[in-house]
Amino acid sequence: MRYLLIATLLVLISGCASRPQGRLCDGEVASLYGKSLGKTNAWIFDQVTHFTISKQSVRIDSGLLSSTDNQRYIPSSVTAEGYYAQRLGNNRFRLINAPQNLMITWTCPAPGTE
Incomplete structure (x- = not known):
């Protein structure tokens, strides 16, 4: 019984400590x-409250996303x-560069369908 409890605790801890899974998304x-x-x-590495976009050696973190009413x-x-x-939805993300009149909208495959 004690070993089962320890094993369960280890599984829970390792599950909570896992890094976010990235998805290759078309933009x-x-x-x-x-x-x-x-x-x-x-x-794109989505953590709901923020996301990170990575391409080659460039990484851009959105920072903490906020909305008065989601x-x-x-x-x-x-x-x-x-x-x-x-963050346009569970599978859509956008970066806007207004001074250069550019925006990129990424659409990701739903988790588990890649």
């Missing part, structure tokens, strides 16, 4: 007016690099 590059400018992809407003933040980051 649409567009102007702020919606004109398509091309395609890209990146690894049902009415998109959770968003400004990154350390000055980009506007949005």
